[in-house]
Amino acid sequence: MQNQLQDLARRLLAEKKVDVVIGYGLSGNGRVGAFFATDEGQCDKLVWNEHCTQNLVVYLTRPEVKKLGRAAIVVKGCDARALVVLANEGQLQREEVIAIGMVCAGVVDEGGQRCAKCEICTSRAPANVDEVIGDPASVPAGPASAEERFAGGKYVKLEKLRAMPRAERFAWWKKELSRCVRCSACRQVCPLCYCKVCVADKNRPVRIETSATPSANFAWNILRAFHLAGRCVGCGACTAACPAGIDLDLLNLTLAQTAETEFGAVSGTVPGALPLIGSFSQEDKEDFIQ
C-alpha cells in the first residue's frame, strides 16, 4: 500500500493536479507524523503503517498549510468523515481537495496499544474519498448497529462510564477534568475546531476563565463537548494530544452515541447532511420546536 501511495502522490504532483500531498512521514525520533511532500522527489518519504494515527484533516484549515496551494490528503476512514463534516459546514470546497483514502486495519496509540476507536470502527474501507488505496474487501465492515458498537463490549471504557450511577460519573469527570491544564491542545488538533476566534479565547468580556481551576476546567471541557455534539467523528486526536491524559473521547462519544441512537445521525457519513444541532425536523419528538 505504501508503494501505491507513493506512486499516486508522485503522479498527482507530476501532473500538477496538486501542489502538496499531506501524508505521513517518519520523524527523526522514529515516530510517525505529518509529512508534506511538495515535489515528486519527496514522495518516497511517505509512509503508511499502524502508527499513522494522527488525523491530518486538521491541516486543511491551517493558514500556514493553505499557503502551499492545492492539496491532496491521506486519510483513514475515520479521518475522511471529518472531511465530510468540514465540507458540509462550508469550511472547504470538497472538489478542491483530493482525498486519498487508505483501507485501514487499525492504528496504535503512542504507547503501542491498539486504539479503542478502531474496535468500534465501521469505516475501515474509507467512504467519500477520491482515491482508495488497498483492498476494501480485506477489512471487516465492523459492528453493524449502534447497539453493538456502543454496548457490545468493544469500547470498554465508554461502557464502564455509562454504567456508572450519575453521581459517581460526575465525581469521575470531576477528578479527570481537574488535571486539565487549559492548554487547548484538544482544540488545536481537532479538525472540527476551526473557529478563527474560539469562545474560550474571548476576553472582552471573558466567557471562560483561562485559569485551570475546577470550575473553569469544567466550563471549558463541557463547552467544547457541546460544540462537537453530533459533529465529533471520534478520530481520537484530542485524547492523543491531551497533556493531562484526559479521556476526552469518552465525553465526545457519549454525545455521538446519543446522536446516533436518538436521531440516527452518524457524523461525517452523509455528504450534504445538515448539522444535527443546527437543524430541526417535523419529526423531532420535542414539541417546543414545532
Next chain:
Amino acid sequence: MSQVISLADIRRLAADFAQSGIVAAPLPTDSGKVFYQKVAAEEVQNIVLDGSLKCVNSIKEFLFPRHEVLYTFLRKGNDVELTDAPVFDTPQLILGCRPCESASLPILDPVFAWDFNDRFFQSRRAMTTVVSIACQKADSDCFCTDVGGSPENTSGADAILYPLDGDRFEVRLLTEKGKVLFAGKTTESSDVGHACEGPKATLDTAKITRWLNSHFNDPLWSELAHQCVGCGACTSVCPTCHCFDIVDEGSYQKGRRVKNWDYCQSALFTLHASGHNPRPDQGARQRQRITHKFAIYPEKFGAILCTGCGNCSRLCSAALGIKPALEKISSEAAEDLMPVPPLWVRNTQDK
C-alpha cells in the same frame, strides 16, 4: 558502603510525609498513563517507582503551578483592599522523578530570581525536597546526554535512588535536605546500584546555537510551521518551559490577580490588543521556542533551557517536539559555519 532502603520503607516514608506535607510522585490515572501527581497518604501503595518509567507530565507543576493566585482585591468605596496570597510554607516531597526532571530546577532558578525575586517559585523551591531515580532505560525520545545530562544526573536532586533487586534501592544522599529526609531510614550495605547507559549523544549544541543566532529567517521555520499545529502540549509537559500570563478574574468589586501557564506555540501568546501579532505564524512560534531554549537562555543565564527529557516529543501528535527539530537544524548547521554576529548587530538585522 552504600545506604539501602526497601520499597516498603519508601512508601512508609511517603505516607508519613503526606500527613503534614505534600507528596508528588508518579501515579497512574484511570486510563493507565502515569503522571506526577499529588499522593494522599492512603495512596502511597500506587506510587510507581520505576527507573524505566516516563511520566507524561513534568514535576514543574509542583514548583510553578499551572494556576496560582497572586493577590485578591476588594473594592471598598473609593478604596481598594489588596491581600497578598499566603506564602507557600508546606513541606513538599517530589519522589521518584527522572534526573532530567530534577535537572530543570537549577536551570529555572535564575529566571525566577533575576530582575525580580519571584517568591512564589522561590518559596516552593525552598520547601521542596527532590528524590530522583536513576534511569534504567532510555527511549528514542531521550537525549539528556546531548545537553550535558545523564541517566544519573544529580543536578537539582537532594537524593537519588538506584533500583536494586528485591524491591530495594540504594540511596545516595546529595544535600542536607536529602540527609534529613532519609535520616535513620536506611541500612548500610555493600550493594551498589547502576544507571543505564545514556542515549548516544549526537547533537552539537554549540553549533545549533550558532546556527540559530544567524538564521532568524530560514526555510526550516516554514517547514516546521506546516507540521506543528500549535497545540502547546509540548510546552505544558516541558520541565523547563516557564511562561505565564497574568490576568484578573472576578468582578469589578471583588476578584483576584492570577498567574496561569501560557504557551508560546499558541497564536494568542503574542497577539497585541491592536490585532498585530509579531509572531504571525507557526514558524515564528517554533523559532521562538527553540531559540529561547538554545540561544537566548544560554546567552542570558548560561544554561540550555532543555534537559533532553523528551516529554515534548513523546506527546506531540505531529511527531515533532524539540528533538526532531534539533536534528534538522543540526544537519543544516553541519554545512553552515557562518560566524555569529555580535548581539547588537543581531538586534538590528531581520527588521
